[in-house]
Amino acid sequence: MVMDIKEIMETIPHRQPFLLIDRIEELEPGKRAVGKKCVSYNEPFFNGHFPQEPVMPGVLILEALAQVGAVAILSQPENQGKTVYFGGIDKAKFKRKVVPGDVLTLELEIIKQKGPIGMGTAKATVDGKVAASAELTFAVG
Numbered sequence: 650m651v652m653d654i655k656e657i658m659e660t661i662p663h664r665q666p667f668l669l670i671d672r673i674e675e676l677e678p679g680k681r682a683v684g685k686k687c688v689s690y691n692e693p694f695f696n697g698h699f700p701q702e703p704v705m706p707g708v709l710i711l712e713a714l715a716q717v718g719a720v721a722i723l724s725q726p727e728n729q730g731k732t733v734y735f736g737g738i739d740k741a742k743f744k745r746k747v748v749p750g751d752v753l754t755l756e757l758e759i760i761k762q763k764g765p766i767g768m769g770t771a772k773a774t775v776d777g778k779v780a781a782s783a784e785l786t787f788a789v790g
Contacts, residue, residue: 650672650673650674651672651673651674651675651676652672652673652676652720653672654668654671654672656673657670657672657673657720660719660720660723660724660729661716661719661720661723661733662732663716666692666693667712668716669686669709669712669713669716670684670685670686670713670716670717670720670755671684671685671686671687672684672685673717673720676720676721676724677721678721678724678725679721679722679724679725679759679762680721680758680759681721681756681757681758681759682717682718682720682721682724682756682757683717683754683755683756684713684716684717684720684754684755685752685753685754685755686713686752686753686755687752687753688705688747688748688749688750688751688752688753689749690703690749690750692705692749694706694709695749703748703749704746704747704748705746705747705748705751705753707741707743707781710743710747710753710773710780710781711738711741711771711781711783711785713753713755713773714755714756714757714771714772714773714781714783714785715733715735715757715771715785715787716755717755717756717757717771718733718757718759718769718771718785718787719733719787721757721759721769722759722767722787722789728789731789731790732789732790733787733788733789733790734787734788734789734790735785735786735787735788736766736786736787736788737785737786738783738784738785738786739783739784739785739786740782740783740784741781741782741783742781742782742783743780743781744778744779744780744781744782745775745778745779745780746780747773747775747780747781751775751776751780752775752776753773753774753775753780754773754774754775755771755772755773756771756772756773756774757769757770757771757772757785758770758771765788765789765790766786766787766788766789767786767787767789768784768785768786768787769784769785769787770782770783770784770785771783771784771785
């Protein structure tokens with residue numbers, strides 16, 4: 650493990666209940682990161698999505714991927730203390746449900762960056778099977 654929850658919270662501003670990553674397992678600052686999210690039945694969003702068949706909302710899977718990307722960007726010395734914002738989501742695809750008990754592996758690779766704007770390819774998997782993928786655009790503020 651490269652970063653635990655305490656180190657993640659020292660890097661990005663997210664807090665519970667919106668902090669959606671539990672640990673970072675691989676990190677190349679400014680280039681890529683791999684994180685994990687252990688999905689628990691106690692997640693607050695399961696109360697309404699859906700009580701009879703709990704499914705993690707796709708938009709929150711994308712947010713978790715973006716948070717992993719934010720760790721990669723904000724781990725660069727020149728970006729420490731800044732905030733990373735969503736600039737766009739393209740080519741999002743959802744391939745399988747994410748349910749309580751799943752462990753999401755969240756991978757984001759930064760494919761281009763010019764000044765404060767950049768783009769990354771993102772993929773979330775469970776047991777090696779793709780749950781979601783997208784291209785995420787970000788802005789460092």
